[in-house]
Amino acid sequence: MAQDTTVPKLNFGYWLDKAIEWGQATTLESQKDVCLHLPQLQEFLHQLYETIKHSGSTVAIQQFPLIGQLLGRLCWNPFVIGYDESQKTLMWCLCCLYSSEPQNAVELKANSWIRSLLCHLLSSSKWESNEAETSTFLSALGYTSADYYCHLVKNMVISLVTELRENQFNGLNIQGSISANRVNAVSIFCVPLITLPDLTPLLETLLLYHGGSSKEILCSEFLEAVNEAFLKKKISLPESAVFSLWLRHLPSLEKATLHLLDQLFSIQLNSLEEVACVMKDSLLPQAASHPAIFRIVNEIFKNALMETDGTSGVMTIIQVFTQLFLQAHQNENKQHKFPLKAYFPYHHQPLVRGLVRRPFELPTTYWSQHLKHISDMVKTLVEDTNVSSLTDLFETWFLVACFGEWLDIAAEQLLKAAVEPDAVLWLLAFYYCPKNENQQRTQTVVEAQAVYNHLMMLFSCTDLSLQDLEAAIHRITGIEQCWNQRLTTHLLTNFLLFSPGGHKIAQECICHITKTTDTSKEVYNLLIRTAYRFNHSGEENQRTVKLLNELLQKLTLKV
Numbered sequence: 001m002a003q004d005t006t007v008p009k010l011n012f013g014y015w016l017d018k019a020i021e022w023g024q025a026t027t028l029e030s031q032k033d034v035c036l037h038l039p040q041l042q043e044f045l046h047q048l049y050e051t052i053k054h055s056g057s058t059v060a061i062q063q064f065p066l067i068g069q070l071l072g073r074l075c076w077n078p079f080v081i082g083y084d085e086s087q088k089t090l091m092w093c094l095c096c097l098y099s100s101e102p103q104n105a106v107e108l109k110a111n112s113w114i115r116s117l118l119c120h121l122l123s124s125s126k127w128e129s130n131e132a133e134t135s136t137f138l139s140a141l142g143y144t145s146a147d148y149y150c151h152l153v154k155n156m157v158i159s160l161v162t163e164l165r166e167n168q169f170n171g172l173n174i175q176g177s178i179s180a181n182r183v184n185a186v187s188i189f190c191v192p193l194i195t196l197p198d199l200t201p202l203l204e205t206l207l208l209y210h211g212g213s214s215k216e217i218l219c220s221e222f223l224e225a226v227n228e229a230f231l232k233k234k235i236s237l238p239e240s241a242v243f244s245l246w247l248r249h250l251p252s253l254e255k256a257t258l259h260l261l262d263q264l265f266s267i268q269l270n271s272l273e274e275v276a277c278v279m280k281d282s283l284l285p286q287a288a289s290h291p292a293i294f295r296i297v298n299e300i301f302k303n304a305l306m307e308t309d310g311t312s313g314v315m316t317i318i319q320v321f322t323q324l325f326l327q328a329h330q331n332e333n334k335q336h337k338f339p340l341k342a343y344f345p346y347h348h349q350p351l352v353r354g355l356v357r358r359p360f361e362l363p364t365t366y367w368s369q370h371l372k373h374i375s376d377m378v379k380t381l382v383e384d385t386n387v388s389s390l391t392d393l394f395e396t397w398f399l400v401a402c403f404g405e406w407l408d409i410a411a412e413q414l415l416k417a418a419v420e421p422d423a424v425l426w427l428l429a430f431y432y433c434p435k436n437e438n439q440q441r442t443q444t445v446v447e448a449q450a451v452y453n454h455l456m457m458l459f460s461c462t463d464l465s466l467q468d469l470e471a472a473i474h475r476i477t478g479i480e481q482c483w484n485q486r487l488t489t490h491l492l493t494n495f496l497l498f499s500p501g502g503h504k505i506a507q508e509c510i511c512h513i514t515k516t517t518d519t520s521k522e523v524y525n526l527l528i529r530t531a532y533r534f535n536h537s538g539e540e541n542q543r544t545v546k547l548l549n550e551l552l553q554k555l556t557l558k559v
Contacts (some may be wrong), residue, residue: 010044010047010048010051011044012048012064012067012070013065015041015044015070016066016069016070018037018041019069019070019073019074019077020073021033022034022073022077023073023077024076024077024078025077025078025079028155031079033077034077034079036081038079038080038084038086039046040081041074041080041083041086042083042084042086042089042471043087045086045089045090045093046089047073047323048064048067048093049089049092049093049096051063052064052067052093052096052097053092053096053179053182054179055096056096056181057096057097057098057099057107057110057181058099059355059482060096061097067093067097068097068113070341071090071093071094071097071117072113072117074086074090075090075094075117075120075121076120076515081121085159086466087121087158088156088159088160090121091118091156092182092188094118094185095114095182095185095186095189096181096182096185097110097114097180098111098114098181098184098185098188100138100180100181100184100185100219100518112466114185115188115189115192118188118189119189119192119193121156133230139156154198155200157198157199157202158201159203160186160202161201161202162206162481163178164178164205164206165205167211178211179510180211180213180215180217180274183206183209183211183217183218184217184219186202186206187206187217187218187219187222187223188219188221188222190202190203190206190222191221191222191225194222194225194226194229194234194235195229195234195235195452197235200235200236200237202235203226203235203241204237204238204241204428206218206222207226207237207241207242207243207244207245207248208240208241208308212520216248216249218248220249220251220340223245223248223249223252224249224251224252226245226252227245227249227252227255227256228255230245231255231256231259239283239286239287242283242287243283243286243287243290243293245501246287246293247290247292247293250296251295253296253297254296254300255281256284257284257296257297257300257301258300259282260278260279260282260284261300261304261317263278264279264283264317265313269553270528270556271526271528271531271532272316272529272532273532273535275316275317275320276320276323276324276532279320279321279324280324284297284321285321285324285325285327285328286328288321288325288328289325289328289329289332289338291338291342291343292337294325294343295343297321298402301314301317301318301321302398305318306400310509311521312486312522312525312526313521313525315404315525316404316525316528316529317403318402318404318481319401319402319403319404319405319529320402320532322402322403323358323405326356326358329343330354340352340353344399345558346395347395347396347399348377348381348396350377351374351377351378351381351396351399352399354370354373354374354377355374355399355400355403355406356403357370358405359405359406359409359533359537360536362539364444367413367417368413368418368419368420368424369410370406371406371409371410371413371419371423371424372419372420372423372424373429374400374406374427375423375424375427378400378427378430379394379423379427381396381427381431382396382430382434390435392435393434393435396434397430397431397434400427400430401431404431404529405533407427407428407431407531408526408529408530408533409533410424410427410428411428411490411491411494412494412530413500414452414491414494415455415456415459415491415494415498415499416498421449421452422449425445425449425452426445426450428448428487428490428491429441429444429445429448429487432444432484432486432487432490433484433487444484444487447484447487447488448487448488448491450493451471451472451488451491451492454471454472455472455491455492455499458495458499458501459495459499459516460499460500461499461500461501462500462501463501463504464499464501464502464504465505466505466508466509466512469492469495469505469509470483472488472495473490473492473509473512473513485517485519486519486522489513489519489522489526490526492509492513493510493523493526493527496509496510496547497519497530497544497548498544499511503543503544503547506547506551507550507551507554510523510551510554510555511554514555520555523555524552524555526554527548527552527555528552530548531548531552533548534548
């Protein structure tokens with residue numbers, strides 16, 4: 001039998017002979033012999049680990065050609081792995097043999113064998129299947145196999161967490177630091193056990209562990225498995241661990257964002273409060289306080305908007321997300337708060353500052369002035385400075401669209417307050433028709449002005465009929481340009497909500513429009529955004545609130 005001669009003090013051959021002699025300790029004689037040698041064996045395993053921990057798997061196997069046979073036999077001996085810290089040391093030794101980047105079939109097979117051993121060490125089913133062989137040992141401890149497994153996992157996790165955290169705070173101590181390969185191996189052995197509740201502290205510690213390597217030290221399978229379990233609510237993790245996961249693994253962040261969109265599209269949501277609740281539960285708005293996460297999520301939303309051709313449902317989701325992000329950003333500790341430019345690095349910063357001001361932060365009497373200021377800045381950007389490309393134009397439009405709360409207030413202020421209509425109408429026209437090819441936006445402004453003038457003539461009337469609004473309705477039902485139709489629908493819906501006479505014919509008018517055109521979802525999204533704003537900022541006119549709820553109840557059945 002080969003015995004290593006490089007490090008004779010380890011007496012490797014002696015312990016290999018003992019492991020073969022003991023087998024799985026099924027006889028009373030072998031059990032007694034194991035117990036007599038456990039302290040010395042643990043010391044040997046500790047010395048073995050100290051010898052190979054920095055050498056790498058290839059060098060370790062060259063130094064100890066039969067190390068796999070020794071560790072494999074000891075891992076299946078219940079008396080050995082049940083003694084003090086022997087199991088932990090065996091696991092660390094196995095991790096040292098794991099090839100983080102296997103180069104051939106032999107290393108791949110060795111990795112598979114190591115994973116199976118690691119799973120065996122923490123798998124309850126393995127213990128239960130060997131109940132007869134381990135019963136003597138477990139009963140001596142006063143445990144059932146299930147009890148023993150539970151204590152075993154908890155002790156192992158505590159030990160691993162302690163060592164990783166101590167290493168994190170002792171990163172400059174090179175001799176005492178844990179190698180990246182070992183941390184990688186630990187993350188691999190966690191993969192099949194991720195949903196075990198007792199493993200959660202170790203998952204958290206690994207996700208927050210960075211070491212000194214510039215490369216990712218946790219295996220991608222581990223990161224993907226943790227993300228999958230979190231999204232399916234099979235595990236619960238602290239926010240800091242989830243944020244760290246998404247920061248260090250872009251595919252997980254992308255999957256989490258797409259999962260959120262799928263959730264919102266697949267369930268019937270009757271209010272934006274429900275949308276906001278689902279979003280907060282996903283932790284993405286909170287995670288977006290980190291600029292890197294915000295920009296990636298925003299990019300995914302942008303692509304979703306383009307793929308759905310700018311549907312109002314997707315736009316509403318983006319607007320709610322932006323509001324929740326702003327709340328999270330404002331709640332951040334000032335010392336840790338990033339500047340706005342970190343989130344919007346390529347945009348006109350005065351415009352960004354104007355848009356991020358929440359309406360409730362300003363007196364309502366100042367809203368009209370603020371909207372004019374926003375409109376003037378956008379107009380200067382897209383007209384006076386000659387935006388160089390459609391991409392630049394789209395980026396400006398998307399920025400404005402993300403803060404759509406101001407656009408809804410703009411349409412409302414046109415009817416309720418003394419505003420300069422030209423600036424506000426231009427802003428709404430830009431939102432619904434950003435491109436000005438063949439003077440499209442210019443024509444949209446002209447038509448919006450005509451609708452606005454017509455509605456303002458009727459605004460104070462208390463007795464209205466559907467015929468009185470025929471001109472505005474015809475612009476919705478009789479035009480082909482969708483942007484004009486959507487803008488007119490926005491203005492008319494606000495007229496019905498806020499004018500004295502509009503209340504009486506609102507249901508009849510909305511029913512007529514949604515029957516003759518494909519605007520049900522457009523109107524519905526406008527109404528739930530208005531209801532959401534009322535719930536947060538209040539609305540003095542209770543008749544308007546009551547009408548809004550009645551319209552939503554009827555439209556919910558249609559969409």
